[in-house]
Amino acid sequence: MAATRNRRRSIAILIVALGMVVALALYIELGGYNVAADAPHTAPVRTFLETLRRRSIAARAAGIALPGDLGSQQRIQAGAGLYGEMCATCHGGPGLEKTELAQGLYPQAPDLARGSALTPAQQFWIIKHGVKMTAMPAWGRTHPDPLIWDMVAFLQRLPWLSAEQYRALVASAPEDHDEMMHEASEAHHHKAGEAHH
Numbered sequence: 001m002a003a004t005r006n007r008r009r010s011i012a013i014l015i016v017a018l019g020m021v022v023a024l025a026l027y028i029e030l031g032g033y034n035v036a037a038d039a040p041h042t043a044p045v046r047t048f049l050e051t052l053r054r055r056s057i058a059a060r061a062a063g064i065a066l067p068g069d070l071g072s073q074q075r076i077q078a079g080a081g082l083y084g085e086m087c088a089t090c091h092g093g094p095g096l097e098k099t100e101l102a103q104g105l106y107p108q109a110p111d112l113a114r115g116s117a118l119t120p121a122q123q124f125w126i127i128k129h130g131v132k133m134t135a136m137p138a139w140g141r142t143h144p145d146p147l148i149w150d151m152v153a154f155l156q157r158l159p160w161l162s163a164e165q166y167r168a169l170v171a172s173a174p175e176d177h178d179e180m181m182h183e184a185s186e187a188h189h190h191k192a193g194e195a196h197h
């Protein structure tokens with residue numbers, strides 16, 4: 001008797017679970033979910049995506065070692081120049097007005113001048129690899145690691161800058177972007193060459 005009742009219960013649970021899967025598939029197939037960037041996610045989807053992002057970045061950044069000279073003024077200045085050129089449009093900066101591009105983003109690009117919950121290693125990972133289904137690009141496709149560390153170095157300083165200091169630091173970049181890219185790739189080739197001998 002008890003065994004039959006248990007079996008009936010298992011079958012009922014299975015049918016309900018299958019029904020839920022079919023309902024979800026239908027909802028997706030019929031275009032029920034709104035992917036528009038001007039309408040926020042529903043709470044369950046937001047929680048799901050935030051957890052996915054947080055765990056994914058934490059796991060992948062865990063083995064990244066920081067360079068010893070992350071606090072060097074040269075790195076910070078180089079990073080400031082790169083930031084002003086490539087990042088401020090989306091992420092803003094002290095004394096800058098929010099661009100039209102930044103206003104239309106979803107998820108919004110965080111205001112990095114307010115600090116970040118991420119560690120420097122996690123910031124390095126996110127700058128290098130970007131984040132799927134957001135506007136954050138993978139800068140590692142075009143930039144070597146040393147320049148990405150320069151930007152991480154600058155991000156540690158950014159929250160403490162006034163508008164005046166921000167402008168001065170961005171203007172103080174030792175070289176322009178092309179020169180930095182050139183030097184970084186020379187150094188890279190040099191190292192690769194040494195490895196062959």
Ligand code: HEC
Nearest residue numbers: 086087090107108109116117118123127131134135136151
């Ligand atoms: C086209 C817009 C855009 C540009 C340009 C851009 N980002 Fe982002 N960035 C984003 C968005 C959107 C996010 C949020 C991603 C998310 O929610 O997962 C983000 C996230 C980040 C984060 C994680 C912040 C945190 O604390 O969670 C860092 C660090 C970052 N960007 C650095 C940079 C740097 C450095 C540059 C320039 C090399 C840059 N970004 C250029 C859009 C952009």
